[in-house]
Amino acid sequence: MTGLKARVVDVVHETAEAHSLVLEPAEGDRDRFSYRPGQFLTVRVPAEDGWAARCYSLCSSPLTDDRLKVTVKRVEGGLGSNWICDNVTAGDVLEVLRPAGTFTPSSLDDDLLLVAGGSGITPVMSILKSCLAGGRGKVALLYANRDERSVIFADELRALTEEHPDRLTVVHLLESVQGLPTPATVRSLARPYTRRQAFVCGPEVFMDLVTDTFTGLGMRVHVERFFSLENDPFEDPEAPGEPAPGGEIGEIEVEMDGETRTVPWPKSERLLDALLRAGVDAPFSCREGNCSACACVALEGEVTLDANAVLDAQDLADGLILACQARPVTDRLKITYDG
Numbered sequence: 454m455t456g457l458k459a460r461v462v463d464v465v466h467e468t469a470e471a472h473s474l475v476l477e478p479a480e481g482d483r484d485r486f487s488y489r490p491g492q493f494l495t496v497r498v499p500a501e502d503g504w505a506a507r508c509y510s511l512c513s514s515p516l517t518d519d520r521l522k523v524t525v526k527r528v529e530g531g532l533g534s535n536w537i538c539d540n541v542t543a544g545d546v547l548e549v550l551r552p553a554g555t556f557t558p559s560s561l562d563d564d565l566l567l568v569a570g571g572s573g574i575t576p577v578m579s580i581l582k583s584c585l586a587g588g589r590g591k592v593a594l595l596y597a598n599r600d601e602r603s604v605i606f607a608d609e610l611r612a613l614t615e616e617h618p619d620r621l622t623v624v625h626l627l628e629s630v631q632g633l634p635t636p637a638t639v640r641s642l643a644r645p646y647t648r649r650q651a652f653v654c655g656p657e658v659f660m661d662l663v664t665d666t667f668t669g670l671g672m673r674v675h676v677e678r679f680f681s682l683e684n685d686p687f688e689d690p691e692a693p694g695e696p697a698p699g700g701e702i703g704e705i706e707v708e709m710d711g712e713t714r715t716v717p718w719p720k721s722e723r724l725l726d727a728l729l730r731a732g733v734d735a736p737f738s739c740r741e742g743n744c745s746a747c748a749c750v751a752l753e754g755e756v757t758l759d760a761n762a763v764l765d766a767q768d769l770a771d772g773l774i775l776a777c778q779a780r781p782v783t784d785r786l787k788i789t790y791d792g
């Protein structure tokens with residue numbers, strides 16, 4: 454097992470369909486729960502034929518909240534969301550993977566445009582609270598929902614707007630009042646903010662509409678997409694100490710949690726496999742190039758990616774790579790997970 458243990462200390466009923474779990478890391482695992490605003494947790498959930506894993510964004514801020522909090526909204530027929538909303542209570546212990554993901558601003562001082570649809574507010578809330586608490590920039594939030602009763606964090610947003618009237622603007626879009634968002638609505642709401650980077654999370658159709666509109670306005674857009682994991686990342690993949698495959702061996706210098714170490718990289722292996730084999734506590738979730746949980750920054754050296762459904766051209770230009778898909782081009786690679 455590669456999972457960490459987190460105790461549920463509270464369950465908050467945010468709306469009729471959304472529950473938040475407040476989590477306390479098990480003693481001894483605390484350091485491995487450090488996270489950046491906008492990242493997610495992978496949670497192990499029971500399935501008919503064993504176990505499955507689902508990703509849920511953290512809505513808490515590492516700057517303002519002592520405990521971690523994920524918000525889970527029921528999805529019709531959804532395995533993980535219904536199990537959590539129906540069964541998880543205070544005192545339960547969940548098995549999770551360390552926080553991961555690249556949906557996080559590079560600077561909390563930048564002015565940002567945040568866009569959320571429904572439960573897509575979860576990682577957006579983490580970014581919003583972190584920017585207000587730890588940065589100097591202005592934040593505008595466009596928040597789309599079906600109706601007033603489905604607005605998650607309504608009271609918290611109201612309080613934050615009162616606390617930061619010069620830095621936070623919240624615009625609600627309610628389907629029950631304004632109808633479904635259209636490109637024209639989104640374009641006109643975004644007009645004052647086109648010089649800002651945008652962070653967008655919500656239902657697929659909504660995100661596509663917003664992303665296409667913003668890209669048309671020349672904006673840099675970061676999106677967070679979730680999907681069901683095909684495999685079970687909690688099963689030990691490459692156990693530390695297992696003999697490496699033969700053939701040519703390169704090396705990886707890896708920075709993580711403030712420490713640097715050098716480990717071998719059999720050239721027939723992907724980067725994540727080599728790191729795990731060497732006992733490095735590298736984060737991952739899908740292992741299919743879809744989620745960005747394994748993303749790190751290549752500081753020196755070069756790799757190719759077998760698959761990549763999540764990093765855009767700018768991410769790649771910034772040096773981000775997916776460890777689960779990276780194969781060596783150069784003999785030596787220097788990477789960092791601290792960024």
Ligand code: FES
Nearest residue numbers: 738740745747777
């Ligand atoms: S673990 Fe999901 S992209 Fe690598």
